[in-house]
Amino acid sequence: xxxxxxxxxxxxxxxxxxxxxxxxxxxxxxxxxxxxxxxxxxxxxxxxxxxxxxxxxxxxxxxxxxxxxxxxxxxxxxxxxxxxxxxxxxxxxxxxxxxxxxxxxxxxxxxxxxxxxxxxxxxxxxxxxxxxxxxxxxxxxxxxxxxxxxxxxxxxxxxxxxxxxxxxxxxxxxxxxxxxxxxxxxxxxxxxxxxxxxxxxxxxxxxxxxxxxxxxxxxxxxxxxxxxxxxxxxxxxxxxxxxxxxxxxxxxxxxxxxxxxxxxxxxxxxxxxxxxxxxxxxxxxxxxxxxxxxxxxxxxxxxxxxxxxxxxxxxxxxxxxxxxxxxxxxxxxxxxxxxxxxxxxxxxxxxxxxxxxxxxxxxxxxxxxxxxxxxxxxxxxxxxxxxxxxxxxxxxxxxxxxxxxxxxxxxxxxxxxxxxxxxxxxxxxxxxxxxxxxxxxxxxxxxxxxxxxxxxxxxxxxxxxxxxxxxxxxxxxxxxxxxxxxxxxxxxxxxxxxxxxxxxxxxxx
Amino acid sequence: xxxxxxxxxxxxxxxxxxxxxxxxxxxxxxxxxxxxxxxxxxxxxxxxxxxxxxxxxxxxxxxxxxxxxxxxxxxxxxxxxxxxxxxxxxxxxxxxxxxxxxxxxxxxxxxxxxxxxxxxxxxxxxxxxxxxxxxxxxxxxxxxxxxxxxxxxxxxxxxxxxxxxxxxxxxxxxxxxxxxxxxxxxxxxxxxxxxxxxxxxxxxxxxxxxxxxxxxxxxxxxxxxxxxxxxxxxxxxxxxxxxxxxxxxxxxxxxxxxxxxxxxxxxxxxxxxxxxxxxxxxxxxxxxxxxxxxxxxxxxxxxxxxxxxxxxxxxxx
Numbered sequence: 001x002x003x004x005x006x007x008x009x010x011x012x013x014x015x016x017x018x019x020x021x022x023x024x025x026x027x028x029x030x031x032x033x034x035x036x037x038x039x040x041x042x043x044x045x046x047x048x049x050x051x052x053x054x055x056x057x058x059x060x061x062x063x064x065x066x067x068x069x070x071x072x073x074x075x076x077x078x079x080x081x082x083x084x085x086x087x088x089x090x091x092x093x094x095x096x097x098x099x100x101x102x103x104x105x106x107x108x109x110x111x112x113x114x115x116x117x118x119x120x121x122x123x124x125x126x127x128x129x130x131x132x133x134x135x136x137x138x139x140x141x142x143x144x145x146x147x148x149x150x151x152x153x154x155x156x157x158x159x160x161x162x163x164x165x166x167x168x169x170x171x172x173x174x175x176x177x178x179x180x181x182x183x184x185x186x187x188x189x190x191x192x193x194x195x196x197x198x199x200x201x202x203x204x205x206x207x208x209x210x211x212x213x214x215x216x217x218x219x220x221x222x223x224x225x226x227x228x229x230x231x232x233x234x235x236x237x238x239x240x241x242x243x244x245x246x247x248x249x250x251x252x253x254x255x256x257x258x259x260x261x262x263x264x265x266x267x268x269x270x271x272x273x274x275x276x277x278x279x280x281x282x283x284x285x286x287x288x289x290x291x292x293x294x295x296x297x298x299x300x301x302x303x304x305x306x307x308x309x310x311x312x313x314x315x316x317x318x319x320x321x322x323x324x325x326x327x328x329x330x331x332x333x334x335x336x337x338x339x340x341x342x343x344x345x346x347x348x349x350x351x352x353x354x355x356x357x358x359x360x361x362x363x364x365x366x367x368x369x370x371x372x373x374x375x376x377x378x379x380x381x382x383x384x385x386x387x388x389x390x391x392x393x394x395x396x397x398x399x400x401x402x403x404x405x406x407x408x409x410x411x412x413x414x415x416x417x418x419x420x421x422x423x424x425x426x427x428x429x430x431x432x433x434x435x436x437x438x439x440x441x442x443x444x445x446x447x448x449x450x451x452x453x454x455x456x457x458x459x460x461x462x463x464x465x466x467x468x469x470x471x472x473x474x475x476x477x478x479x480x481x482x483x484x485x486x487x488x489x490x491x492x493x494x495x496x497x498x499x500x501x502x503x504x505x506x507x508x509x
Numbered sequence: 510x511x512x513x514x515x516x517x518x519x520x521x522x523x524x525x526x527x528x529x530x531x532x533x534x535x536x537x538x539x540x541x542x543x544x545x546x547x548x549x550x551x552x553x554x555x556x557x558x559x560x561x562x563x564x565x566x567x568x569x570x571x572x573x574x575x576x577x578x579x580x581x582x583x584x585x586x587x588x589x590x591x592x593x594x595x596x597x598x599x600x601x602x603x604x605x606x607x608x609x610x611x612x613x614x615x616x617x618x619x620x621x622x623x624x625x626x627x628x629x630x631x632x633x634x635x636x637x638x639x640x641x642x643x644x645x646x647x648x649x650x651x652x653x654x655x656x657x658x659x660x661x662x663x664x665x666x667x668x669x670x671x672x673x674x675x676x677x678x679x680x681x682x683x684x685x686x687x688x689x690x691x692x693x694x695x696x697x698x699x700x701x702x703x704x705x706x707x708x709x710x711x712x713x714x715x716x717x718x719x720x721x722x723x724x725x726x727x728x729x730x731x732x733x734x735x736x737x738x739x740x741x742x743x744x745x746x747x748x749x750x751x752x753x754x755x756x757x758x759x760x761x762x763x764x765x766x767x768x769x770x771x772x773x774x775x776x777x778x779x780x781x782x783x784x785x786x787x788x789x790x791x792x793x794x795x796x797x798x799x800x801x802x803x804x805x806x807x808x809x810x811x812x813x814x815x816x817x818x819x820x821x822x823x824x825x826x
Contacts, residue, residue, distance in 0.1 A: 121562055121566070218678060220774050224664075228665070385788070386540040389540045389545065392545060422557040
């Protein structure tokens, strides 16, 4: 039979439709499909390789303690813990905690982990803290005593971090091999750059958990495609919901949004030269910016103004008056500039990045508000790696930054405020405020809750006057899911990136 | 001919060396320290001691000339090094990713041929009709609309609204052939978008040109059926320039599928290249760019040798 041109045309036109019918992924019973924001570059337990990696680490590994969904500390490998003296903490391990190779978790294993983290060639995130441990004692297989050089009220918080996971000393050591954890899921396989398949660990120490048979994690780097994948039914749950999609997800009866304010945007300064070396100028900048505009422009209204230090409203250390200490007041900003000897403002630069919309949009709003009080700022918007390098080297005047604190304790702000720490893009350059350094140290060593509150109230007052950073806006951090996903919760405030830990209780109903 | 071939080969090797050197130099000149960036993920301040330790471990503390010499030595031995980010061998990553990109380009080209040649032929046969004008306008539109717009529209309509297709992603062919093909369909259509227009236009022009040739008139005079004339005489002659242009476009797609791979989450070569630039993963960037360059140079070399074999004037020029 001879092919006519019409039959060729008809056959060609029909080709794309061949794939149309049952194209969507079939859901396997009890297996949750999780849309990650990126494929984790590494899931090594002690190194910080980003929040997507953190979610995976929270499935495979466990530390001594963790954060409960309400933000409080709860036991994991350790069932109890207490401080014997201001410099000594004792952790009592669970009887039934085992690594995924079947070995029981012992106090010697914990000691080995801490020694590796503190080792000279370690790249662990908590290396400096681990090196501050003076002595580790293991009186028996279930008890570990950690003695620090200085009193350390925040020590249990270190052990709740997803950078402080405990692994088996008998883990394989071959290049690229993953250490053996004691978490609720085991990594069964991975397709590099594409997906990770995890299955339930049947000997997990919490009875009845995990509820899921497995989790398939699929990386979607494009935020819009991540949302499309959820809406198309390719995945059950996604992280990093883009702000512009939150309203449509809320309006969709087939989906549910769980979002909390946690990460935040702020300004840092290079205070090594005038006029930004003058606290009055920095305070003028803090009063010159209407934060609502940032929330609206950068986060589609999904967030809240931040007019003080980043201590979230639910925290016992939150003081409503101090939290509004840098409220929008352009007249006050102009007066402060005049007081500092620059009544007509000055020219400066704002370092941000064009790579992330929220950083660029925030910088643009700040630029406009500074112009309104006479400060002419030129935007510098390189790619993110260049922005990080310029920040670390102090090659900027004003910089826009976005991050979250390590946890909800105010000591988590140390990284942002402590000028005695080495230069970093997350804090101001050339700016040491001795009183803040003293108060941070006091807060870390004070065990009495009421006295700690007084210390951090004083710290906020000093910060409002000296302006080591300028808080701009809380931003909403969201997860979206199909209604069948139960038990998963977005954790509050700075703990939002710990939300992966609740997957041990998640189920598909 | 032998001397000419050897000279061409040497020029090709020189080109590859030049590309490797330029890329190596440029990526090292761009601000951004891989060790610092690696430990700064999530916007946290890395411990400077850990950064220094990592720099030493990665060999980034060595003088740039020493790093360059060690890189060149590796290339000569066929070793492209290991990723700074996850210590994975660069060559393995390329071997994993390159076939996916080639598959995407191949599928796009196949669609372009399957759609562009018949429609182009039909337009030529119906020259000046509404069909000709409509398909011509569609081709112009396809060329004008950016690929990310088409990609996003495909996702919106077929994945989000109709829920017929997966929004994007990848499953290996061996693991699930049907799902692999369904995931390939939309990105292949997006890649085919521009190619279809090119193939359509080239086909239309070539068929029109061939139709006016004497041998077609002779075939008609002999009483051959119109479809036999079209398939045996017109298309056979018209298709050669179409395939030449298609091959040239496919070569340029090797580094040009970035947006399609990103929009559809297709894990080909472009995504790791972008991520590697972002992370200043020097060995990965240089390895991928070098591979693309070698493919380009090899393609050109084969074409040069082919032309030279056919036309002695070229090798004696």
